[in-house]
Amino acid sequence: MRTERRILGLRISRRWGPARIAYRLGLAVSTVQRVLTRYGAPPLRFIDPATGVRVRSSRPAPRRYEHAAPGDLxxxxxxxxxxxxxxxxxxxxxxxxxxxxxxxxxxxxxxxxxxxxxxxxxxxxxxxxxxxxxxxxxxxxxxxxxxxxxxxxxxxxxxxxxxxxxxxxxxxxxxxxxxxxx
Structure with a gap:
């Protein structure tokens, strides 16, 4: 739990990726990536470097449709x-x-x-x-x-x-x- 807080703290305060965080804390990159994914941290490419605010969603929302009754289409x-x-x-x-x-x-x-x-x-x-x-x-x-x-x-x-x-x-x-x- 304490390690997870340290990982998330470095991600938020320094906006570092999993490799840098892993090197700093002496952990495996896969462990850091798993923690970031578990807490829903977006990839760095989706974050504004200056503000840290999410710029775009990770995946565009699919455009779905379904007709109202069977046989409509x-x-x-x-x-x-x-x-x-x-x-x-x-x-x-x-x-x-x-x-x-x-x-x-x-x-x-x-x-x-x-x-x-x-x-x-x-x-x-x-x-x-x-x-x-x-x-x-x-x-x-x-x-x-x-x-x-x-x-x-x-x-x-x-x-x-x-x-x-x-x-x-x-x-x-x-x-x-x-x-x-x-």
Whole structure:
């Protein structure tokens, strides 16, 4: 307790960092840093050198949003996943063996299609073979049916500007009742 007071006293009065305080008191730098962190002392780069007043916060406050009701906004996106053969690829078995394994398995990518409700965080995901507009439209039909089974009526859909989401087929699949936001 007395050591902690001495550490905090040097930090406040002299505005020293953990290394200088540790040298002065004969302690480990990690010990001094742990004490400063425990008491919420900000890093020196966030303190005005003349006054000792905190100039900025350590981390900007995240900008969060959440819609008021389930179905107000559903996020839809695709994640491209590389197919790794069973038992590993060339990093595990070497280049020559990796090529032999590659011939046995289907190379390429799998695509994780997912839809997440912004309010309830209820998610629906499928791993499909491609990211074409027909696949995306069929996925949305199944995802919307899943949300309807859970009692959620979708009002808006948020996507990126992928070509499948900009297609007329996807717009027709959404229908007139669902607003598409990009």
């Amino acid at each position: 559903v996020h839809v996106d695709i994640k491209k996943l590389g197919r790794i053969p069973d038992g590993g690829g060339h990093r595990v078995h070497g280049r020559a063996a990796g090529r032999a394994i590659k011939k046995q398995s289907k190379p390429g990518y799998a695509y994780l299609h997912h839809a997440v409700d912004d309010h309830s965080r209820l998610a629906y995901s499928e791993i499909l073979g491609d990211e074409r507009k027909e696949t995306v439209a069929a996925f949305w039909t199944r995802a919307n049916a899943h949300f309807a089974d859970c009692g959620i009526t979708v009002k808006r859909v948020l996507t990126d500007n992928g070509s499948a989401y900009r297609s007329h087929l996807f717009a027709e699949t959404l229908g007139e009742t669902i607003t598409h936001k990009r």
